[in-house]
Amino acid sequence: MPASGTDVPLIPSGRSQAAHCHALRVRLPGGTSADRLAATFSEAVRAWWPQDAPDRLPRLWTERVPATPQGVASRVHAEMHRPVPAGSRLRAVLLSGPGGAADLILTAHRASLDMAALRLVADVLLGRVPVDRVRPQGPRWPRSRVLPPDWLDADLGGHADWAEGDPAAGESTGTVEVPLPGAGGAGVDTARLVVATAVVQARYEAVETPAIAVLTAFPGRPGTALGPFEGTTLVPVDVGGRGLSELVDRARQAVTAPQTWCDRSAYTEITRADGRGVRAGVCAVPDAPGRQGPDGLPLVLPCMDGAFDLTLVPGTGAQGDGVLTVHHRLREVDAASATRFARHVVTAYSALTAEGGMPDVALDIDLLDDAERRLLAHAGRSERTPEWTPRRLDDAFAQQAARRPEAVAITFEGEHITYRALDERADRLAAGLLAHGVRPGQRVGLCLDRSADLVAGMLAVLKADAVYVPMDPTHPADRLSYTAEDAGLALVITDTDAFAATSVPVAGPDELAAAGAHGAVVPPRRGPGEAAYVIYTSGSTGRPKGVVVPHRNVVALIAATREDFGLDERDTWTLFHSSAFDFSVWEIWGPLLTGGRLVVVPYWVSRSPGEFRDLLAQERVSVLNQTPSAFAQLVEADRGRSTRLALRLVVFGGEPLDTRALRGWFDRHPESDCRLVNMFGITETTVHVTAQTVTRREALTGSRSVGPALPGWRVHVLDERGRPQPFGAPGEIHVSGEGVALEYLGRPELTAERFLPDPFSGGRMYRSGDRGRLRPDGRLEHLGRLDNQVKIRGFRIELDEIRGVLLDDPAVRAAAVLVAGEDANDAAAVRIDAYVVLRGDDTAAVRARAATLLPGYMLPTTVTALRELPLTANGKLDTRRLPPPVVPRATTVPSAVPPSPSAAPGDAGAPVAELAGRLAEVWEAVLGVPVGPDDNFFSLGGNSLYAVRVAAAMSDRHLPPLPMRELYLHPTVRRLAAVLAPTARA
Template sequence: MPPSPLHAHLIPADCPPSGHTHAWRVRLPEGADTVRLSHLLDTAVAPWWPEATARPTLWSEPVPAAAGSTIADRRLRAELHRPLGTGQAPLRVVLLAYADGRADLILVAHRGFLDAASLRHVADVLLDRAPAERHAPPASARLAPADAELRKAWSVAEFAGRVEWAAGDSSAGDRTGVVRQALRDTAADTSGGALAVATGLVLGRYENQDTPVVGALTGHPGRPADALGPDAGTLLALDLSGARSTAELLREAAHTLTATWCDRQTYADLVAESGGRVLAGVLDPVAHPADGPTETYLPCQTAPFPLTVMVRRRTDGEPELEIHHRLADVDEAAARQFARHLARSLEQLSADAQETAPEDIDLLGDEDRDALVALGRPARPLEWQPQRIDEVFAHRAAERPEAIALSCEDHSLTYAELNNRADRFAGALHNLGVRPGERVGVCLDRSLDLVVTMLAVLKADAVYVPMDPAYPADRLAYTAEDAGLRLVVTALEDFPAGQARTIHPEELAAGTAMAAPAPGRGNEQAAYVIYTSGSTGRPKGVVVPHRNVVALLGATREDFGLCPDDTWTLFHSAAFDFSVWEIWGPLLTGARLVVVPYWVSRSPQDFRALLRDERVTVLNQTPSAFAQLVEADRQHEPDLAVRLVVFGGEPLDARGLRDWFDRYPERRCRLVNMFGITETTVHVTAQTVGRKEALSGSRSVGPALPGWYLYVLDERQRPVPLNVPGEIYVGGEGVALEYLGRPELTAERFVTDPFTGGRMYRSGDKGRLRPDGRLEHLGRLDTQVKLRGFRIELDEIRNVLLDDPTVTAAAVVLGSADAGDAAAARLDAYVVLAGGDTAAVRRRAAKVLPEYMLPATVTALPALPLTANGKLDARRLPAPAAGAPAAVAAPSAQPSPDSTEASGTGLAAALVEVWQDVLGVPVGPDDNFFELGGNSLYAVRLAAAMNERNLPPMPMRELYLNPTVNRLAAVLAPGDQA
């Protein structure tokens, strides 16, 4: 069938005009006969395109310099890269005549008008190398006017957004870089199909996609070899799930690239299935020959795809990869890495390896792999002496017996008093039958006795199991049973003990003054068990030995300047592992620990007053809790003594720290972002956050701590390329012993390090390694949701909302107005505002997010609900704000010239009724269907409802191009607008 005019625009519609343009240059050693050239152009070439707007003319220009000189080469490059102007013919013919008698003939054409082979054919005719009769465009391939509206609509669905594994330059504009990579295996298949499959394999690994979509621009497969015509184009959705072998992928790709034109709907469907990310495209190597001494082919003035891949032949005839990359999306280093991995993939797609599975293709060579393994290791070793926690505390107590160790409200204990009271408690525990290695429950509010009891359990050579008294009774009962607790120290009168005995701290204090026997277990034995949430809803106990905590202090003491002069706070629940750092950090370094009562921790104003009055110097906070403290601090003079703030527990968005730096400059207060996991002993990495990181919105959590190390691996535990997201694995001194009583889960998550043979923990967190060894934490692997076929990272939407200067906190969840209706599924956003309104927030987000990622509702809250650990409590988010979201201005939603008439009766009135029935919200004549909550599923229902009411048929294209009642009515029934 003849090609649709739209196929001239299969190049991504959001690329600059120069992305549609390529050029051919022929050197004429003896100069050119301008008269003959003009005659052939007018009599042989121009008649091929009778339309006046398509007829090319000859431009001739003398260059006052010899061919090959700097001036001549600069003029040649400028002409090759000069795009076609608006309203110009889609073929430009230029002759540059040099001072030494030589000349260059340059042809610049739109790909939708002439492909690479056609450019050569035109050059052959103009230079009398072939008769005009041999080459002519088929009648069906004449250039048709561009469908600008549909191109504009498709541009919304095309690749949009940040390439996470590359450092794009937002100021680069249309500039394109070019990188080349030799193909070492000369037997590698360099056909278009192999190139597309190899590109998809690399793209799938980089983007974590099972079905990456690759664009392809090729010569028209059904056109005679000598005929002129435009490029063909299609999209290939590659199945990398394992259901296809590489041989099958190659066969399918080859078939697709040699098939006839894809129709418009197929293209639109593929774009939709790809999640709107057409990031890479290939140019058919058969259609793009090598440069020679007298001929040069420029495949694109600027890259039509963010990554545009082709194979060229060097002057020695050997193939090499050539990647044109948009600098706004992909930097040179990332493009070079992509090219290197693409070359390895292409080389492995040789004939003798085609029956392998796609996942067997290894992107990394030994050198790359060794470098990545080394990159996740700290620059300096851990200098420490493995010891028990209580042993180190005893040394501090002996050094500073009269110094205040612990304070809570009006009470305090010196190091000697804390040591003696803990000894008394330990003796009482021993008398109650607690034996070495036994687990003892500790369910106390934050208080002096909470810390005393924990230390006493360790002195009794037992293992403490912290529980929060605010937890539901069922959870407390489950923990006590799962941990096999025989004894629980608690002040709760109704603790659901089950088989366990409960005892009040005062009963321990009233016991014998005799200390427990000296501990006999080593530092490698368990010190505590902290229960964390499980993916199935069943909490699991993490068993951590003494030595891990001591190692953590050894890894941070010097860098953080931890010393006896510091004052810390215990802000978090003892059942949250952040408290391990808060409690033992000060007590193992001789500092003072101020216990923050629960009611003070819930009031940012009261907590700030405590920080001021107690002259706290070391503060540990989740980012969510710290945001509330920052807001409270704004109402006072900046008089806090805090010198170090450590963030942990959840991802930090550094952009929210800018106001803090205005009040507490970096020289006065150091902020450190630490990534950690309960199973790896609180912290793994450390990143100092300064104003620079705050302004850039850095997500870096820094390099591994001394003694710890990390990898970013794929599902086969292979290192992923630099900057590419993967799963974070942690090894070293912080790895916990096990999940209590869960051998299968322990074996699944605590795995053998394939590079050292030691143990490492599989975190379930997503991250990427930067070239300097810093880790970027990208959230949980399970925060990805799927909505109407699109895979969406909720954190990405949250980050866009936080970019709004009026938003101080944000959360995004997948919600639904009707759990049983797939069309009702939606994204709901919750924001805390410092000014403005939710309509403005959504309008700004609409400028950044593609439509399918735009929250359907934006609800303002005075504060985000937090758990006892200071993290977002999604269960306590209220129902979204009622009503349709505020309208967002969009170019496609401008009223039609006849809007006043169309909003009356007739078809427009009927459309208002059917839209309201389908969407369930009030509809105005100029409201945008998609901004009212419409989506592709609702669009299908709308068409069906219109058919049931005998209204005119509605092509989907028309709804997308005319998404208001007035405009749609004017298109569907131009004569019935009243």
Template sequence: MDAGDTGWLRGDPGPDRPAAHTVAVPAGTDLAALVAAVGAVLARYRGVRRARVGAVVDERLAVVGVPVDGGARDLLATAAATGSPWPAPGGAPPAGLLDVEAGVLDATSPADAYRPCLAPLWPLTLALAGTTLTCHHRTAGWSGDLVAAFARQVVRVLGQVLADPDRPLAGHDLFDDAERAAIVALGRGPGGPPPAVDTIAHRVARHARRRPDAPAVSCAGQRLTYAQLDARATRVARALAAHGVAPGDRVGVCLDRSVDLIAVLLGVLRAGAAYVPVDPAYPAERIRYTVEDSGVALLVGGGGIDPAGLTAGPDDAAGEEPAAGGPDDTAYVIYTSGSTGRPKGVCVPHRNVLALVDATAGDFGLGPADVWTMFHSSAFDFSVWEIWGCLLTGGHLVVVPHLVTRSPQEFHALLAAERVTVLNQTPSAFAQLLDVDRRAADRLAVRLVVFGGEPLDARMLTGWFDRHPERECRVVNMFGITETTVHVTAQTLDRGLALAGSRSVGRALPGWRVYVLDPDGRLLPPGAAGEIHVGGAGVADGYLHRPELTAQRFRPDPWAGGRMYRSGDRGRLLPDGRLEHLGRLDDQVKVRGYRIELDEIRQVLLDDPGVLAVAVVVQTGVESADTRLHAYVVLADPAAADAATAADAETAAGTATAVGARAATGALAEVRRRAARMLPDYMVPATVTALPALPLTGNGKLDTARLPAPAEPPAPAPAPAADAALDERIRAVWQRVLGAEVGPEDNFFDLGGNSLLALRLLNELRDQGLADLTPRHLYVHQTVRGLAEAIGAAR
């Protein structure tokens, strides 16, 4: 078997020592049957259909390919005819010892103390002597517990092979009932909150009655107490009802960050409806699609109902409180990227949100003394945790203005001024805050940092622990999915885990369940990588208007009842029950914390009448800010196609070459502009490159290895002499940050710039003594020349 991903071996980080584990095997076991059993188990661990197992008998060495889609009879017959479980000489050639992860050998010897050579031939070497199977391993490569489990599984499959050699090896069961139950229990969160009997709005109203004068929400100088927030939400609910909104309806909310945004969201829930958050920064076409697809009864903001008409009036408004539905009613519908080329709405009921808060409040110590920030867009499900995690536990929610989220300096100052105690961040955003915090004189009051939205490189936290020791600030890495209500697992990190670069996202939350399954939907043993499935309290009700997709992704949970969500994420359960997240299995990627599907970007580009074919790839950099999306298109314009053909002499030889930038600049610019009108900024490709044809493999699939480097903009025009020196210095910084040629009139964001790269650019401009700017300057002056003029005027 290939020795590629060996992370599942989980050896002891201490001194490397030889070790052995011995088990009994059925009488009559021969080497061929053992090779078949080992191959079947290895294939399950590695997720392959053909396992490669090393084998030695009579001093002959070979690597045996064990196809698990077939039975063991052919392998056994070969062994009977040739005396070995591999083809006779002249068949499969010997292979190097490092080509396989595990192997077997004939250890028949009159001495009981037989050892294979001076050390095991392979990381795991199974020696067969009569009815005794000895598993030799190095402790730095394999843990003793995993070796013991692996040996049990081999023996169990071996019995099935001997009993039924015609049964496909992939169909053999690795576990007995007790071991299967133990694996299921391993992924189950401890205990669980009681079933919800009320709603989000009821819970918040309870806090308003108990602590009416406590601060509830603030933003940019505006503050509401719990009594004022409750009264304003009640007024919104009545106004919605007056506009015809009924319980069970959906209401679109397209508002900038403000205290009114929170009041409107709560008011929608108070009216018994579900809110559909729409980010007003999204392109008009995407907003229109979300509104039309969700079938909202009313849109607040974004060209719909003016929120002032819903929230205006005295904060002590009296009257009968509108009915707010029950825990099984939908609380919100959040749209996520869709593999069908269109976003899909995820329907999440009240009970899920209440279960999430109830499952974490005690462990995290959440309560009225806490001050939270709402840093993320209401259309990003991380905001569900920020808003309701705070208000359902009686805390004070500080809504962060959009431009402040783009300035780490201003955000850090806000954290200090508001004495924020609970901070929720994507790793990308937190990386920018780290640099500011390291240089800041103000000490933050943050006692809890929660990471989510994208994978965390824990090594970045060592500097944070220098200023905020674990005893003062708890740092938690959480894995979650929109379809499972924000968070699924939690891992508290310390300096040791940070130095080790731990990829653990921890154990399942109380009430949640985690399974790691193979492509056939069977449980995998601890340590083996497969697809993460999530069951329990957080599983959403499905996709809005997508019954087929719901049936495909939300499946029956055969071990605990109810449903589980097939995540598309790759991971492994560790023997102690913690989950390691290993990335995506499909076409989804994370860009700046947002989960996106490349197919959605492809579909938008293909909808352009000027485009015939599209490929979209993601380029992952060392840091999150360096992650870029690049698109490759075949243009329908004959002139552009002719230019592509003329410039592409290498394509005929089998290598794709980018069309010259000048030949297709206008058409490509229009393609990208149209995509920007349809897609949020984090989904707009940094570059669009024209090709005469997409490179294909022999079986007709896209050959990404033959895609050329992304096209660069045309050579810049020279700057006017008066500003040449300053322009040139600024342009040089832009080129280093963007990794592309930049002209004086090129737009930073059109060249693939994003908010994280903007921060890097401004930091470098400051470090070189050119200017100390905020992100506002770059959003207003988006070209080299415009920024140079602004700097010159300031000087």
């Protein structure tokens, strides 16, 4: 910007001229001579800007307008909203109306002339101020404490996640108006309006210190200066850390005597303190009186358009009442969202100006009225109410068994078990449980590999009127022992010795069946509202905790989804997940309560995406349930396969879904053939809560919607004080309705903390600890855990944002981002590690692209390429088994593997020794460490991820196929080679 005098720049060529232009309308007395005004204007501009070429000097344009009030109003409105062209200092237009009335309209860009300067021009034309008393002059902007106007051409905003923007809108803007009591005439209090805007933005975007841009007059402005003496002050408002009275005082000080040095570094510090840009600007012109003329037309137009995503302009309406006009960029903010934002600003402003005194803190301001609360409550529940009768699970199964007794209920490793056979097997096991002394309401552990007996055992426990507690036999013995003791198990059905150190009785399925061969099952006495199962889940509370779920909840879940998903006896499902993971509740009871067939997936097949894909094709599975991480591996296994899958429905659950990763799947499996559904759920709310059909559109836009609530379920997004958040504003997800569990087993304090009374329906609701936002159409967006933010060297970082940037890279198929070294004493040791599944192996290119999209403090320190991400038994990302991050280095020299001592050239041991040597080379290439002939793969840092990578590398080198089971059973190169070598197999 200029240093002084006449060196005022022409208007910068910005992407939105109207965003920085303002206009002044002056009503002229009757009989005013247009020729005299034109001559005076010509004389003035030659005196003020003598260095400009004559053809570049402004001129006074005159125009007659239609002789009707409507014609005058239309022409005045159009002229006041027409921005000056780039390169022009000023536009002056004289509109002559009927009866000799005339309007002088002066328009300029703020970088050229401020509003006081426009008034000076009008005074000169009207003869109130001599031409020679007015001097072109500009402030020394780099030394000022306000943001120069030309900086506003930068995109200072971020993405308004709480709004439904239109990416195709470009730079188009819209305008909405809401009543603003107290804003008429000079009644607006700019400082209070700034704080009110900050309060709303803080609630909408979950930030503590939003920065509000405020139009500010330059301190010490010369009275007769002709220049740009208005700038924009960035006012950080610490909503979370100070009382409202202090916030208003600080804001008033900032807008009347700006204290922020707005050089580039200060600007960056202010606007990025919360990792956000400037969302809203307040344009409150100091000389507000008389903005509306007696004819109801504006006399002052503070801004024609919005410089920010939301630009708030207080003023007066046609009737002299207060109005808050909001200009909003359609690309970021739709009209409905802008209107809600404006209404909530008015609510906050009213609270700050109330006669009884303002609240103590920002959180005390309730933005919602009763009508909006009712809308939120309505949006959080489904319009449909399924017809269903609360029943016990075993009774609901018995109905299906009686209806189609000879239909296949379970398929496992080629064996088909009918509904009748499954029911009879469960009866014998139940009788065996009763013979072992199990009583109604007692808890029985199920620690079995995935098999038909696992399902029969669940039914048996329920038929015995007991409660089943599933446990994964692959879990460590200490965890199994803890679960058994914490649950107070009366018995464990198992064929392992994992419980030898406990006092809990154990029995195998066959033992129970033998004991119950001649016994009878006593009819259950407990009702559908009593516990059916207890699933242990980990979380932020430390040791695993048992979630107690009644029969009726699962029956309600099937009833809520049956019609929409078209679930019936024609479907074939898979049991893919561990029974200790609540996703399996849906997988097991979904088919058994709708008459379908359940294919039990053996453990080793579930760990091998290729074999699992073959099983899906062989069994013609139609309904598949997957975590997104597991499905990503299946998608890769599906590439290049010629056999068609019979899938018609894929349900995602268990972890957040990044819809962008599904684009490749849609290329092979059109939406018309296979429906994809993203479901958000929690163990404590019975597996699923919402459902969102995912189409190619969601995949292309990266939608985070998990859909509306299931029929019978209700979702609420509440703030930290338990009040509903506005539509689009983030908060904690609470769930009420049919799916809410009974309690945490033996944890009354935790139960009371997380299971709360539902003030909206009178029932109970679960406080999830998940962040989300509710859309006006009832869709819920899941935003991760409340504790999903990290802070590194003072910067607050959302790891999902980094992951999203990585996934946008066409070379990246999957990604995970972690923070390492948080416990280090040296802050510089804290780093961000990224793991990516690539098409190719150029991690340097991935990091270079990320560097173009992320600030330095968010750029991953390392990017490690993996064949696929490791998963837990539940199919979620297993961060504990991610390998150490790879720092680019020279390739190591493979270690030689000596042949077996008995191997001589030409004998059978030679192929084994040769294969062992080649295996060692593969292991070293994958693990990045030297490998000896008897080193254990897993002791070297190997895991299921590396196992898949080893198998792929072996295939690339034309080595024998590697069954996952063999690697786990023979985890050294010498032993594995002995199994895989052709001569060994022969």
